[in-house]
Amino acid sequence: MTTPFRVDTGRLAAPVTEIDHIRGPATAPVTLVEYGDYQCPYCGMAHPVVQELLRERPNVVRFVYRHFPLTNVHPFAEVAAETAEAAGVRERFWQMHDWLFEHQDQFDPVHLAAGVEEVGLPVDEVVQEVNDHIYLDRIRRDFVSGARSGVNGTPTFFINGLRHDGGYSLPELLTAVDQVATVAG
Amino acid sequence: MNHPSQVTLTHPARFDHRPMTNVARSLRGQRAPDFSLPSATDRQVTLSRLRGEPVILVFYPADWSPVCSDQMALYQAVLPEFARYGATVLGISVDGVWCHRAFAEDRGISFPLLSDFEPKGEVARAYQAYRLPDGVAERALFVLDRDGYVAWSQLYPPTVNPGVDGILAALHSLVPETQVVT
Numbered sequence: 001m002t003t004p005f006r007v008d009t010g011r012l013a014a015p016v017t018e019i020d021h022i023r024g025p026a027t028a029p030v031t032l033v034e035y036g037d038y039q040c041p042y043c044g045m046a047h048p049v050v051q052e053l054l055r056e057r058p059n060v061v062r063f064v065y066r067h068f069p070l071t072n073v074h075p076f077a078e079v080a081a082e083t084a085e086a087a088g089v090r091e092r093f094w095q096m097h098d099w100l101f102e103h104q105d106q107f108d109p110v111h112l113a114a115g116v117e118e119v120g121l122p123v124d125e126v127v128q129e130v131n132d133h134i135y136l137d138r139i140r141r142d143f144v145s146g147a148r149s150g151v152n153g154t155p156t157f158f159i160n161g162l163r164h165d166g167g168y169s170l171p172e173l174l175t176a177v178d179q180v181a182t183v184a185g
Numbered sequence: 186m187n188h189p190s191q192v193t194l195t196h197p198a199r200f201d202h203r204p205m206t207n208v209a210r211s212l213r214g215q216r217a218p219d220f221s222l223p224s225a226t227d228r229q230v231t232l233s234r235l236r237g238e239p240v241i242l243v244f245y246p247a248d249w250s251p252v253c254s255d256q257m258a259l260y261q262a263v264l265p266e267f268a269r270y271g272a273t274v275l276g277i278s279v280d281g282v283w284c285h286r287a288f289a290e291d292r293g294i295s296f297p298l299l300s301d302f303e304p305k306g307e308v309a310r311a312y313q314a315y316r317l318p319d320g321v322a323e324r325a326l327f328v329l330d331r332d333g334y335v336a337w338s339q340l341y342p343p344t345v346n347p348g349v350d351g352i353l354a355a356l357h358s359l360v361p362e363t364q365v366v367t
Binding site: 013069070071072073140143144147148149150151152153 | 255261
């Protein structure tokens with residue numbers, strides 16, 4: 001017989017480290033982590049909100065993006081994530097990230113290649129790396145850390161390690177972030 | 186896909202926030218009731234035949250409902266992780282086999298969806314996971330150890346997607362035990 005145990009649900013299981021994709025100052029009192037899927041329309045809606053949040057709270061928030069592709073419902077999500085990673089090793093992660101969320105209906109190979117070029121990356125190299133799935137382990141690691149943290153869909157946000165179960169409109173995120181900043185500060 | 190506002194808008198009104206009968210948890214440590222249910226018109230899944238590896242039972246209210254769809258899509262994506270523990274996942278609802286088939290095809294679900302259709306909800310009742318008067322399975326999770334005992338179980342409100350962290354933690358807790366036994 002196994003003893004029952006407590007499930008510590010909704011806590012970030014993998015702390016933010018330097019291998020994460022981080023936007024914003026390291027000294028920011030609030031860390032906002034998003035588990036997202038580039039093909040998920042709700043993540044697409046959340047994207048400009050997060051950008052605005054970072055504009056309005058430049059010294060308060062640093063933003064971390066982790067991959068959570070649900071490939072059975074979003075067949076292009078993994079390719080998109082791999083493309084972002086290929087951009088990441090060339091110091092262009094956020095440019096590619098923004099392009100992907102701004103062109104969610106253009107993930108077919110031709111348009112995606114155009115996007116890679118627009119971001120200023122070597123198309124042939126990136127396509128080769130994506131086809132060889134050399135970034136898949138990292139994406140999988142993100143995914144598993146999300147599953148273990150209680151991510152139940154995308155986008156899921158964590159604010160200083162605690163899952164944000166409220167909405168993700170700008171006012172809601174601002175309120176949540178400011179509350180945590182007050183406590184943390 | 187997390188779309189809380191849409192879920193509350195479109196979810197059938199009967200899936201309300203009434204308190205749940207949280208007796209599913211009382212099955213922890215008990216032998217899991219055996220059952221045999223169809224996963225297709227010509228295929229039956231019998232629980233006791235799955236001894237030797239952990240089994241995850243996922244009771245859910247209805248194919249196609251927004252929360253169930255998200256939950257099942259998530260479990261499909263997490264299958265490789267479940268496989269690391271050698272665990273089998275079985276979805277169970279009162280929907281018929283043809284409904285399951287259409288749902289599985291539409292959402293790319295490859296694990297078995299069992300039809301607790303006739304007598305309706307009999308297996309859900311055996312697991313104290315039948316919701317009256319709605320006549321659907323509760324949203325309830327059971328992790329069975331390799332000997333067929335309930336290692337962990339949890340009931341959730343119909344409107345909440347439980348995620349997988351509870352299941353993964355339960356599977357993880359079974360690993361040392363497994364090593365000791367072998």
